[in-house]
Every structure is written in structure tokens, then in C-alpha cells.
Amino acid sequence: MLDFRTRNTLLRELMDDPDCDPVRLQRTYRQFGTVNRLVASWKRIITRELLLRVAERNGGNRSLTLLDIGCGLLDNAVTVREHAARLGFSLHITGIDPNPVAASMVLARPLPVDAAFEQCYLHDLALQGKHFDLVISNHLMHHLSDEENLALFNDIETVTRGAALMNDLRRSPVSWAAYGLATLPVRWYSFLSIDGMRSIRRSYTPEELMHLTQRCGTAAGTWQVIPVWPFRQVVRYEPHTV
Template sequence: MSTVPGFFDSGFLRQRDDTATELMDDHDGDVAALARTYERFRLVNAVVSNQRAVYRRWVRPCLSPTETRRVLDIGTGGADLPRALLRWARADGLRLEVTAIDPDARSLDWALAQPADPGLVLRRVSSSELADAGERFEVVTSNHVLHHLDGHQFGALLADSERLAADGGIAVHADIERSRYGYAGFALGTLPFSRNLLAGSYIRADGLTSIRRSHTAAELAAVLPPGWRVRRGIPSRLEVVWEADA
């Protein structure tokens, strides 16, 4: 628990630390460590991100066994979420295409080097470029993106999401909720794996930094534009949601 001095101080994590920087955001960082981070995201996110809950609650109800529906994953990183969504949709006999986008060429290069997955479209493009081009999706989503954004970027993402899901779609952006419980849980839960499964990756250090950068439900509710709402999930999860027909 010594990763951040002052953890036991009553004020620790009371305020969002938007000045903290994640190691994987350093474009001059260790390429091998970044690759190992993308590789292990699939395992870690399966535990901490509750991606299956996002699929069951938001994606699966929009899918069809006869018509291909489209999902957009913004800031996809190594594209572990899109691959999971496609795997679950196939198991349910539903037709799905996931467009996964990220402005970081490093993540797209890594994702493109992995085995092809039917229904997965990887593009280095921004959400605003897709919206300007008239692209539309049944579901617009992201995972662990919101805490990376400043105020202007946050507002732009929500505005883009509304345009991209305008024709009866939904947008749901999932992220961590900042809390001492979540921080302690991640710190203790990853400690046994720091010298084996997570060794040589950025996951443990950046995960703790992510929690410090993340919002609380009250903080997000105070800044969301009309039509958006925030709901809590487990474990220490937040979902920022917009529904075209709501």
C-alpha cells in the first residue's frame, strides 16, 4: 500500500488527481512493456471491468439473429473488449460487427498484429471524424477512457456519442469509480501477480494511477449534459449512459 504515500490519510482520493500521468501514455515509453500490457488486458479486464455485464445489459438487447448490428468501441487499446463482445454474440447466435477505434497508432498496430476476428473492424480514426462522416451505430461504448480526458475532451466525446447513436441507439461509457475501497482492492488484488502475470507490464502502476484520475458518481452527475445519466456497477464501476429514445 506504499505505492502512493498518504494512503492512510483521511484526505487521500477525496479529490480527483487529474495531473497524474499513466506510463502507457508516454509515447517514448518501453515498447515491450506496452505490448505486454495490451496482451494482459484481456485477463485483468475480465476481472475488474465486468465487461460481461456491459454486454448483457446494453449490447445484447440491441442484437439480432438475422440482421447485423453495429457497435463502436472508442479508445479500444488492444481491442480486448470488442473481441469479447463478438465472442459472446456468436455464442448467443447473434450477428454483430464491432468497429474499434483509437488515435494511438501503437495500440492499433498491436491489435492489427493479432489473429483476425470475423466482425472486428480496426480503424485509426476519431469519434468526431466518424460522426462527421454520418456513421451510425446501435451501441457506442468505451472502457476506461473517461478518466483520461480533460473537460473539453469529455464534452466532445459525449457530443460525438449522441450523433453516432442518433438513430435509436444508445451510448454507454464505462469507467472506474474513484474510492479508497477500489484503490485498496486493486492494490492488494494485483500484488500477488506483480512478479509473474503482470511483470514487465504497466498494468499495476497504471491501474492505481487510473483510480486516482477517475471520477466519483457525484462528480460525473454534476457535469453531465441533459439526456445523460450515471449509474453504478460492480466492482467500483460507473456507466455514463445516453439513450436516443429516452
């Protein structure tokens, strides 16, 4: 019987192995776009009210900068930009990803309009003094340890002008079983099925994330953990208004 009471951080996702099969890894990145459109729930997470608060911190300007951390092939950033455009906001995209396979796939084709990509870590941008109005990530936190996430949150506080949204899975035996069944047909084609099931077991509960964000303090801004139906959650950060 599997134990879902705590994170299983001993499980390592196949795609995180530098020596993993590059063909299966490329297939996985290509499949992410479809999966994320189905489950990421960005339309419910990024509301008009949130974007108005972000714009207010940008002097009322609705032309905003968007940073996607661990962007893969930029599919989440493009989805968020399209959604924001329907709400009356314009987003200039910057995507960052340290993975060389992701970087080569992104740069092998024309970038989306008004988008840039860098192969780097968020900490690199923080050290450079870069700032962005809206910062997002998808399925990043569960890859990291508690201490690595705290370092990530610290860098988010440094680079975020308006709001940051860390979108991720919520650990649950029901989601684990349902995902495994749904992805069974592609189990050996890519890492999507095996890694997804491992991701769920590595992911946090809302209570665990609330405890973790409390370690950030409140000097720079407000951290919140928001459950998203049915099996997702978002860590949201908004800096204090100066």
C-alpha cells in the first residue's frame, strides 16, 4: 500500500536524470502542451481582479511583463498571454529553463511573437536585478526540496513587481490513480505517465505548503496557498504596495 501522508522525495523523476533518453524527453516536452491545456486551470487562476492589481503596481499600465520559470516549450506562458489578452491586458513573455533539451527545442523554432527565452535559473535573473510584473511556474515546486523551494521563494520576492503564481499538483491517492489510468496508453512512449505519477507522490498538500510559506515571513509581501479543484493548488505571492 502506497503512503500518501507525506511527500516521497526519494522518488526521482526520469526527466530529471541528465542521462535520460533524449528522444523520450523530447516527446514528453511536446506532450506537456496538451496536458497543461487540459489541467493547468490558468483561466481560473489568473483573474481580471488579479491583473488589475498587477497593473496598478505598474502605474496603471496594462502592458505587462511575464516571466515563466521552468518554461519548457513556453506553452503555459502563451496560454496565460492569450487569456490575459481576452481580459484586456498585453503581456511580453520571458521564459527561462536550465534544461539543455528544453532550450534546444525552444530555440530550434521561431519564438512566439513578443517573447524571449534564456537558458538559466531564476537566481541568475535575481542577481542581475531583473524584475517582472507577473511571474508564473507550472509543475516546478514538486521537483524541489523544501530548502530549494525556500530559495526559489526568496528569488521570487526579489524579481516580482506585481504577483507570482506557482501552479502545481496536489498530492492525493485519487489523483495518482486517475492519472495513471488516463496516461497508461503512453506509458512507454515518453516520461509523461511514469513521471506524472511520481510527481503526484512528490507534491505537497495545501497544509504543507502553508507551513513552508510561513517560513518566508511577511516583510516583503503576502504569501497564500490556494487549492484549485480538483487536484491542484497555487502558491500566490503579492508584494506589499509601496
